[in-house]
Amino acid sequence: MEDFEMAPDEAVQDAIKQFKSQGVTLDNLDLSVPTDEARAARSAFLDSTSLLDSCVSSDGSVDLSKSNHTKDAILAALKLVSEYCAPEFENCKIYRSLLVTNAAIYTLMNFLGVEGEGSDEILLANIRTLRILTKESMELRDAFIAHERVNKLLSKHLDNEELTGALLALIKVSCKNVENNKGYFMKSGGAKKVMAAVAAHPESAVVLGEACFCINTLCKFDDFRKEMSSAHENAKEFNLLGIVPALLKVTDFSIAIEHTKLAVAAMNATRVLAVNDEIVQSLVACGLLDRTQSSLAKHIHDPQLAAAAIGVYRNVCGNDEIKSTLCTNGSLEVMLEAMRKHTGSPMVAEHGCGTLAAMALRKPENVTHIFTCDGAAALLLAMRHHPKNVTVQRQGCLAVRNIIARNPEFKEALLELGVEKILKDAGQFQGAVDEAYAGLRDLGFEASVTKFDADTGAVVKTQMFGESKANFNKSNLASNDIDARVDENAKPANECVRF
Numbered sequence: 001m002e003d004f005e006m007a008p009d010e011a012v013q014d015a016i017k018q019f020k021s022q023g024v025t026l027d028n029l030d031l032s033v034p035t036d037e038a039r040a041a042r043s044a045f046l047d048s049t050s051l052l053d054s055c056v057s058s059d060g061s062v063d064l065s066k067s068n069h070t071k072d073a074i075l076a077a078l079k080l081v082s083e084y085c086a087p088e089f090e091n092c093k094i095y096r097s098l099l100v101t102n103a104a105i106y107t108l109m110n111f112l113g114v115e116g117e118g119s120d121e122i123l124l125a126n127i128r129t130l131r132i133l134t135k136e137s138m139e140l141r142d143a144f145i146a147h148e149r150v151n152k153l154l155s156k157h158l159d160n161e162e163l164t165g166a167l168l169a170l171i172k173v174s175c176k177n178v179e180n181n182k183g184y185f186m187k188s189g190g191a192k193k194v195m196a197a198v199a200a201h202p203e204s205a206v207v208l209g210e211a212c213f214c215i216n217t218l219c220k221f222d223d224f225r226k227e228m229s230s231a232h233e234n235a236k237e238f239n240l241l242g243i244v245p246a247l248l249k250v251t252d253f254s255i256a257i258e259h260t261k262l263a264v265a266a267m268n269a270t271r272v273l274a275v276n277d278e279i280v281q282s283l284v285a286c287g288l289l290d291r292t293q294s295s296l297a298k299h300i301h302d303p304q305l306a307a308a309a310i311g312v313y314r315n316v317c318g319n320d321e322i323k324s325t326l327c328t329n330g331s332l333e334v335m336l337e338a339m340r341k342h343t344g345s346p347m348v349a350e351h352g353c354g355t356l357a358a359m360a361l362r363k364p365e366n367v368t369h370i371f372t373c374d375g376a377a378a379l380l381l382a383m384r385h386h387p388k389n390v391t392v393q394r395q396g397c398l399a400v401r402n403i404i405a406r407n408p409e410f411k412e413a414l415l416e417l418g419v420e421k422i423l424k425d426a427g428q429f430q431g432a433v434d435e436a437y438a439g440l441r442d443l444g445f446e447a448s449v450t451k452f453d454a455d456t457g458a459v460v461k462t463q464m465f466g467e468s469k470a471n472f473n474k475s476n477l478a479s480n481d482i483d484a485r486v487d488e489n490a491k492p493a494n495e496c497v498r499f
Contacts, residue, residue: 038091045084045095048077049104056110064116071118075125081108082129087136096137105133109146112153120163123153127166135173144174147185154193158200161207168197168210172217179223183230186218191237198246205262208250212265215243219272235275243273244282251291255298260305263295267308274315284322288312293331296338306338307347314351317358327359327369339378346389349382353395360402367407376403376410376417383422393426397435404442411443420445 006014055067055074064071081104084095099105111126134141150167157163171190175181194211201207215238221229247270254262270288274280296309313335317323326332339352356379359366370376383396400419404411420443427436 041084044080045098046102048080049099049102049107051077052081052111053104053107056107060110060113062111062114064114064119064122067116071122074122078122078125078129082132085133085136092136096133096140099133100139100143105140105143108133109144109149112146112149120160124163124166127163127170131166131170131173134170135176138177141174141176141178141181144181145184147171147174147181147190148188151185151188151190151193154197158196161201161204164197164201165204165206165210168194168207168214172210172213175214175217177222179226179229182218182223182234186230186234186237190218191234191241195238195241195243195246198250202249203253205254205257205259208253209262209265212247212250212262212269215247215269216265216272219269219275231272232275235273235279239273239279239282244270244279245286247273248283248286248288248291251295255291255295260299260302263299264302264304264308267292267295267305267312271308271311271315274312274318277319280316280319280322284316284319288316289322289325289329289331293329293334297334300334300338300341303342303345303348306342307345307351310335310338310348310351310355314355314358317355320363323359324363324366327363327366332359332369332375333373336373336375336378339382343381343385346386346392349386349389349392350395353379353382353392353399357395357399357402360399362402362406364406367403367410370403371410371413376414380417380419380422383426387425390429390431393429394432394435397423397426397432397439401435401439401442404439414443419443 051069051073055062055064055069057063057066064074067074081095081099083089085092085099089095099108108126108130111122112130114122114126130144134144150171154164154167157167171185171194175185194214197207198211219231219235219238221231223229247266250266251263251270254260254266270283274283292309292312296306299305313326313331317326335352335355339348342348356370356375360370379396379399383393386392400414400423404414420440423436423439423443426432427440
């Protein structure tokens with residue numbers, strides 16, 4: 001700084017600019033000007049992780065009777081780590097990154113096996129610390145490899161409601177968006193442990209809620225870094241273990257105690273289980289439709305519960321018989337009322353439009369029920385209230401298309417509701433353009449697809465198949481004179497590339 005006569009702030013900004021110009025990622029670096037306060041904070045953090053690491057024996061065990069530190073000192077160290085890595089703490093990302101670079105995350109995983117007097121209190125504090133860390137950092141979730149140990153702790157402390165709830169919460173956050181962790185947990189018997197927790201605490205809203213969150217996470221494909229997902233197989237495994245009647249009991253319990261958040265968790269878990277017709281029929285046979293309808297009617301003022309209930313309807317509509325039942329048993333009317341009441345909720349709008357699209361597919365009689373209940377107006381209202389939400393627009397366009405495909409008699413009614421402009425507006429989005437085009441075509445409008453260059457924003461003409469001859473590369477065409485062409489292009493050995 002002295003050589004270039006630069007102030008500290010100016011020197012830091014210049015260095016940042018130089019690194020970024022070279023494509024260097026600085027996300028996990030502390031880019032602030034060093035101060036005595038910052039140095040003291042970093043030193044306190046490293047001292048805490050060092051204290052915890054000193055408690056771990058060479059074989060990875062943590063025995064408090066052999067530790068040189070008191071229980072209170074260990075708890076204080078865990079508390080400091082939690083506070084420094086919490087999202088509200090300044091430079092929290094830097095401290096989370098330090099846990100990987102100095103291997104402290106593995107120290108914390110070793111603490112899951114803590115033994116000795118006062119170990120339960122330390123174990124609970126450590127689980128909560130790990131939950132904070134893995135919830136806020138994908139890097140730490142990827143580094144978390146202790147699911148087998150977590151499963152053993154669930155078995156060991158099954159009668160402890162507080163520890164069981166904390167362990168389930170850790171599973172939920174550590175498996176979110178990380179397919180590998182889901183696999184580790186399930187392969188070490190995780191599904192059975194979740195089922196055991198539900199059975200052991202039938203009246204604990206905390207345990208039941210966390211168990212539902214776990215099921216929702218494990219049976220959902222959310223790690224888009226992977227091409228394949230175990231979500232489908234996980235749902236089937238839970239079904240074989242008898243999760244369906246257990247979840248419906250949770251729903252009953254949540255409604256009985258007026259705990260809408262638990263009801264939402266149970267419905268979301270139920271929804272992700274509906275991965276095949278066998279499971280869907282099992283859910284319906286256990287009374288899912290009546291429970292969902294009564295819950296939605298009773299708590300229709302709650303947008304989260306409305307979204308969860310309509311999401312259940314959406315997933316079971318893959319069965320033609322069940323979706324027809326929903327159109328005639330009062331479920332359709334309650335769903336449409338919820339859509340009108342919660343026009344500002346994107347999830348209610350998406351699930352509502354998706355459910356209407358599924359109900360209308362290949363079922364002209366269902367379309368008649370939808371129009372009788374003024375469902376088309378509710379559908380278009382949802383699309384108007386969320387003009388820039390691509391998923392809402394796509395599901396809405398699908399619903400319009402499915403409605404008109406086999407029921408052309410409703411064309412005039414849709415036009416009077418302003419469907420043409422809504423579809424044309426939806427067609428501006430790449431994620432909804434095909435569905436909007438199909439809807440306009442089936443309504444009898446001349447429609448063309450316009451695409452835009454992602455970099456320049458210029459209009460790119462869409463070339464339909466057959467408009468012009470394909471320009472094939474002659475060098476790739478089949479040939480009967482292959483030997484002659486090989487000789488023609490042959491090179492001396494000294495001109496060939498060597499590896």
